[in-house]
Amino acid sequence: MDLLLNTNIEELILNKIHGKVGRVGGLVNQIINYKNCIVEDLNISDGGFGQIEKIADHENYIGKLKIIKKYVKQEVVFFTTGKRSIRDRKTIIIDTHNAVSNPFLIDRYNNIISSNMIEHSPNPIFLLLNFHFMTKLEGHHFHAIPHYKYTYDCYRTPTTLEHMIGDFENQISFNDSTHNEDYINSAIVKHGWQKEFHEIYPVAYPYIHFHVFDQHNVSELFNLMFEDVTVDIIKTDEFSDNLILSSNILKSSFIKEYNSIIKKYSEQIIK
Numbered sequence: 001m002d003l004l005l006n007t008n009i010e011e012l013i014l015n016k017i018h019g020k021v022g023r024v025g026g027l028v029n030q031i032i033n034y035k036n037c038i039v040e041d042l043n044i045s046d047g048g049f050g051q052i053e054k055i056a057d058h059e060n061y062i063g064k065l066k067i068i069k070k071y072v073k074q075e076v077v078f079f080t081t082g083k084r085s086i087r088d089r090k091t092i093i094i095d096t097h098n099a100v101s102n103p104f105l106i107d108r109y110n111n112i113i114s115s116n117m118i119e120h121s122p123n124p125i126f127l128l129l130n131f132h133f134m135t136k137l138e139g140h141h142f143h144a145i146p147h148y149k150y151t152y153d154c155y156r157t158p159t160t161l162e163h164m165i166g167d168f169e170n171q172i173s174f175n176d177s178t179h180n181e182d183y184i185n186s187a188i189v190k191h192g193w194q195k196e197f198h199e200i201y202p203v204a205y206p207y208i209h210f211h212v213f214d215q216h217n218v219s220e221l222f223n224l225m226f227e228d229v230t231v232d233i234i235k236t237d238e239f240s241d242n243l244i245l246s247s248n249i250l251k252s253s254f255i256k257e258y259n260s261i262i263k264k265y266s267e268q269i270i271k
Helices: 009-016 061-084 096-101 124-134 161-169 180-190 215-225 252-265
Strands: 019-025 037-043 091-093 109-115 135-146 230-235 240-247
Touching: 009 135, 009 230, 009 240, 019 124, 096 124, 109 124, 124 135, 124 161, 124 215, 124 252, 161 215, 161 252, 215 230, 215 240
Parallel strands: 019 037, 019 109, 037 091, 109 135
Antiparallel strands: 135 240, 230 240
């Protein structure tokens, strides 16, 4: 594992990410010490990260039996590998863009972490505000977002901060199709990696990368919104991600500039 920007983000994560942790998306969180965490997984039924199934999803006996067998296998993996493992029966099924409509999620977590899912959001600023809503004010965010150079987004151009601000101001929602052509041309036509995937799943939310990230625009995005931001790039033989650690404190300049827009989404977001 290499941290390409040589920051102290690994030490900071070790010191900051502990207690009750809300985890969203994939599992590229290798530098987190899960021994210090009480993990609660949140996800939508299939967010493009692997299908999460509940017994109640199946009406017939055979379907329910298959899910029970899957649960047993997941428990075996959990006891073998620990808290890194996701267990369907322990997963809260909720679209995190709508967290602000769920009072039980207010300040629920000491820290929030996500992996390989912010790029799936058509409105990342609003998504991050939902994470702010779920996290205690003294808490922190840790996010792993694919670096476009090392994924099937490599033929695309990193999304500008101005574009993401525009999506936020215009309250862009899940039916946004403005990125489809760019995504198809990169992921399916030129790279080919997602061709078989999209023979099953539509080119739509939540199965596509709406936005494209490198270390520069993730730094701009998080520094626009939050205090105490550290950004690095992790590179292994299997993946490469932008890593971001920030406090959960919204910048006063962000609140002042976008207060009226934030209130259009929800009066409850700002602590």
